[in-house]
Amino acid sequence: MWHIIMTSKDTRLDHRIIYRIVEQNARVLDLGCGTGDLIYLLARYKNARVQGIELADEAIQQCVKKGLSVFQTDIESGLTEYPTDSFDYVILNQSMQEVKKVDYVIGESLRVGRRVIVGFPNFSYLSGRLKFFFQGTAPITPALPGRWYDTPNVRFLSILDFRNYCRVKGIEILESYHLGRKRPVVILPNLLALNAVFLLAGVTEKGG
Amino acid sequence: MKINDFVIPADSAGIVEAKTFTFAEPPGEMTLASGKKLGPITLAYETYGELNGDRSNAVLILHALSADAHAAGYHAGSDEPGWWEAMIGPGKAFDTEKYFVICSNVIGGCKGSTGPSSLNPATGDYYALDFPLITIGDMVKAQKHLIDHLGIDRLLCVAGGSMGGMQTLQWVASYPEMVRSAIPIATALKHSPQQIAFNEVVRQSIMSDVNWREGRYYETGQPEKGLALARMIGHITFMSDQSMEEKFSRRLKNEKYSFKFAPEFEVEGYLRYRGDRFVKRFDANSYLYITKALDYFDLSGGRLFRSGREIKTRFLVISFKSDWLYPSYQSQEIVRQLKIRQADATYCELKSTYGHDAFLLEVDQETELIRHFLSKTYNGYDVAYHYDV
Numbered sequence: 001m002w003h004i005i006m007t008s009k010d011t012r013l014d015h016r017i018i019y020r021i022v023e024q025n026a027r028v029l030d031l032g033c034g035t036g037d038l039i040y041l042l043a044r045y046k047n048a049r050v051q052g053i054e055l056a057d058e059a060i061q062q063c064v065k066k067g068l069s070v071f072q073t074d075i076e077s078g079l080t081e082y083p084t085d086s087f088d089y090v091i092l093n094q095s096m097q098e099v100k101k102v103d104y105v106i107g108e109s110l111r112v113g114r115r116v117i118v119g120f121p122n123f124s125y126l127s128g129r130l131k132f133f134f135q136g137t138a139p140i141t142p143a144l145p146g147r148w149y150d151t152p153n154v155r156f157l158s159i160l161d162f163r164n165y166c167r168v169k170g171i172e173i174l175e176s177y178h179l180g181r182k183r184p185v186v187i188l189p190n191l192l193a194l195n196a197v198f199l200l201a202g203v204t205e206k207g208g
Numbered sequence: 209m210k211i212n213d214f215v216i217p218a219d220s221a222g223i224v225e226a227k228t229f230t231f232a233e234p235p236g237e238m239t240l241a242s243g244k245k246l247g248p249i250t251l252a253y254e255t256y257g258e259l260n261g262d263r264s265n266a267v268l269i270l271h272a273l274s275a276d277a278h279a280a281g282y283h284a285g286s287d288e289p290g291w292w293e294a295m296i297g298p299g300k301a302f303d304t305e306k307y308f309v310i311c312s313n314v315i316g317g318c319k320g321s322t323g324p325s326s327l328n329p330a331t332g333d334y335y336a337l338d339f340p341l342i343t344i345g346d347m348v349k350a351q352k353h354l355i356d357h358l359g360i361d362r363l364l365c366v367a368g369g370s371m372g373g374m375q376t377l378q379w380v381a382s383y384p385e386m387v388r389s390a391i392p393i394a395t396a397l398k399h400s401p402q403q404i405a406f407n408e409v410v411r412q413s414i415m416s417d418v419n420w421r422e423g424r425y426y427e428t429g430q431p432e433k434g435l436a437l438a439r440m441i442g443h444i445t446f447m448s449d450q451s452m453e454e455k456f457s458r459r460l461k462n463e464k465y466s467f468k469f470a471p472e473f474e475v476e477g478y479l480r481y482r483g484d485r486f487v488k489r490f491d492a493n494s495y496l497y498i499t500k501a502l503d504y505f506d507l508s509g510g511r512l513f514r515s516g517r518e519i520k521t522r523f524l525v526i527s528f529k530s531d532w533l534y535p536s537y538q539s540q541e542i543v544r545q546l547k548i549r550q551a552d553a554t555y556c557e558l559k560s561t562y563g564h565d566a567f568l569l570e571v572d573q574e575t576e577l578i579r580h581f582l583s584k585t586y587n588g589y590d591v592a593y594h595y596d597v
Contacts, residue, residue: 027550044589051552060556064577067584069522071543071555081547 013184014093014119015041017177017197021117022046026088029053029113031075031105032095036063039091043068051087053078076101079108085204086112093119093197097155103169109202110171116200122178122193124158129191142181143194159190162198175199214287221256221297221304224281224290228252228320231353234329238349241504244340248329251354252277252313252320256296257304259360265586266360267302268351269311270368270375272567273442273498274490276319279311280304294571301575307364307582312354314347314375316498318491321350325426325491337423342497344371344505348378355386365582367391369567370534371498374505377542380521381512389522389585391578394531394567396538397545398506403533406445407499410438414492423493435492436483443482448530448563512545519546523553524581526574528566554581 011019015038022028026048030039033052036059042048052070054060063070071078075095090113092105097120099105109116121143128139138148146153157165159178166173177197178189185193216222230250232238237247254277259266269279269292280296282289290311296302302309313321316339324339331338355363366379366387373395380390396403417434419425447455456475471477513519523546527539536557546553558573560566567574 040589049552057559060554061576064524064554064556064580067580067589069552069554071547071553072557073540073543073555081544082550083548086550 011041012037013179013182014195014197017179017184018091018093018117018119019046021175021199022048022089025049027086028089028091029082029087030091030093031078031109032092032098033059033063033068033070035059036066036068036070038093039068040066075099075105079105079112082112084111085114085202088114089117090115090202091117091119093117094121094195096120097153097157100154102155106169106171110200111203114202114205115174116202117197118162118200119195119197120157120162121153121195122159122190123156124160124190125194126191141194159193159196162196166198166200172201173198174201216282219297219299220289220293221281221309223284224254224256224278226252226254226278226283226320229354229357231357232350238346238353240340240346241343242341246315246322246340246342246346249315249322249350249353250320250326251315251322251350253354254278254280254290254311255358256280256309256311257307259308259358263360264362264364265307266355266358266363267307267309267365267367267582268355268363268379269296269302269309270351270366270372270379271311271313272368272370272372273502274439274486274495275372276317277311277313277321278319280309292568295574295578301571301578302367302582303579306586310355310358312351314498315350316342316347316494316501318494323491324423324493324497334424334426336426336493339493339497341504342501344374344378344501345382347501348375348382351375351379352383352386362386362388364586365389365391367393367578368395369393370395370564371502373534374502377507377512378505381507384514384517384519384521387521389524389581391524391526391581392539392542393526393574394528394534394539394564395542396505396534397512397541398508399503400538404503406441406533407503410441410499411496413437413441414496417492420492423496425492430487431492432487435487435490435495436480438483438492438495439486439490440479440483443479445533446564448532448561450530450561451563451565454561508541510545512542513549513551519549519551521551522581522585523551523555524577525553525555526567526577527555527557528560528562528564528570529557530561531564531566533564 028048028050030052033054039050043050090109125141128141178185178193179195232247232249237245275291278290279292280290298305316323318325324335328335366376368376373392376392414434417431420431459474527536543555560570562569
């Protein structure tokens with residue numbers, strides 16, 4: 001099954017990376033789980049105990065169709081009640097940049113999860129930089145397809161920005177992955193990666 | 209199957225039978241939350257579909273304030289379907305081809321179960337106000353006897369809206385090991401002061417009717433005015449501002465204002481019609497007892513789950529955006545408890561303009577959620593094979 005998922009063209013690269021990070025039987029909370037494709041893979045093939053949080057009606061129906069459990073709420077108010085270390089992994093994949101109280105959400109994720117997986121589009125990707133520099137218009141890249149007036153994003157950050165944030169906040173980065181269109185990016189990730197996935201140590205893991 | 213000219217639809221549970229189960233014969237009476245004893249107790253119930261070999265497909269449906277055990281199908285000779293006909297039947301949300309669906313009435317009611325309008329075997333007279341006050345917990349305790357009697361150790365699902373949702377939550381609180389999954393709809397962990405206030409107005413309107421006679425009206429006739437008024441208040445709270453606008457707007461029954469206190473707006477006529485119809489089918493004392501049971505209901509503050517145990521029940525919590533009688537925040541309160549105890553749960557706030565009535569009317573949206581939720585509970589992820597990558 002591992003093989004099928006890892007080689008399937010249909011499985012998104014970021015999903016494949018996250019799938020590889022999460023262990024068998026892990027407890028997983030996916031903030032902004034969308035239609036639940038990622039947690040479905042984890043539930044089905046890693047026997048993970050998954051819970052989604054999502055706001056969109058249609059996405060929730062899709063999750064329930066897949067047999068997934070999901071709470072209809074926004075990410076910002078979705079974490080408070082959970083006791084510390086309720087999950088092995090809290091996932092914020094392609095949803096962090098849509099959150100207004102992002103610092104609060106990351107902090108709460110680090111409390112609620114033993115580890116946190118953050119995935120986001122890289123704002124300083126090469127073609128975006130060129131567009132901004134030569135055309136003087138806001139970057140649009142394959143990972144950032146929205147225009148300034150219709151993008152759901154409210155946070156615009158580069159891979160370097162996120163690394164700096166973690167350093168300032170004392171957040172321990174356990175692993176990081178830089179993603180191109182089809183395969184990982186090895187050199188100059190802040191320039192050449194479309195997306196990044198970070199594995200962070202939660203508050204208790206770091207403290208202990 | 210045909211009754212007069214009426215043909216029962218193919219997706220109906222068909223001709224169904226009203227059943228009763230009597231237990232708690234003295235001296236084995238059931239002890240109530242108040243400490244009083246009640247017995248013998250009769251519970252009315254109906255069943256649809258077949259119990260499977262390992263008795264693992266039983267679904268218990270619980271009803272709201274004024275409904276009854278007749279949730280689906282048709283009684284012989286009647287063209288009146290059950291109150292959740294749209295949700296229970298072959299191929300429906302609660303699929304009677306897969307599941308054995310039970311709907312149980314409540315004690316305190318007047319629909320075939322022991323209540324204030326029943327005869328008190330100790331006196332040979334109607335109970336009236338000699339009937340002890342009951343709680344939602346008492347209702348569920350009685351239902352537990354019924355489920356034991358049916359030989360079911362574990363229910364695949366317990367589900368209901370409004371007061372049915374409270375009974376659902378009470379089942380989880382009282383008998384967690386018996387409930388594999390729970391679907392509380394448009395309900396609350398506790399009655400709020402606003403809800404208690406409405407119920408008190410409802411009770412006062414019954415009790416201030418001269419025909420109520422301290423509840424001893426069974427020979428002289430119902431306090432019809434008071435009960436109709438009570439029901440009118442109820443119907444206002446079941447609808448939303450928007451659904452009333454859509455249904456009635458300011459339309460008049462006649463073209464011009466009459467400048468009299470006769471019902472001239474359509475909404476007035478509707479409320480009176482509902483009230484008048486209600487007194488023909490419901491006992492005023494039962495309305496008092498059941499509204500009181502609703503007001504006593506409180507599973508807040510960690511009372512939903514016993515401490516220290518892993519929650520094995522799956523949940524599907526549903527609320528409706530325009531429901532101001534049981535607003536979404538109350539369902540979110542349930543969700544908060546589920547998060548604290550890390551229960552496997554889904555919460556969905558459905559868009560609807562119907563107000564509290566939505567749990568009876570938003571059939572398509574509810575069906576989508578419930579059908580898949582039940583399938584997953586029953587079969588695991590195997591139902592979702594076609595989603596494989």
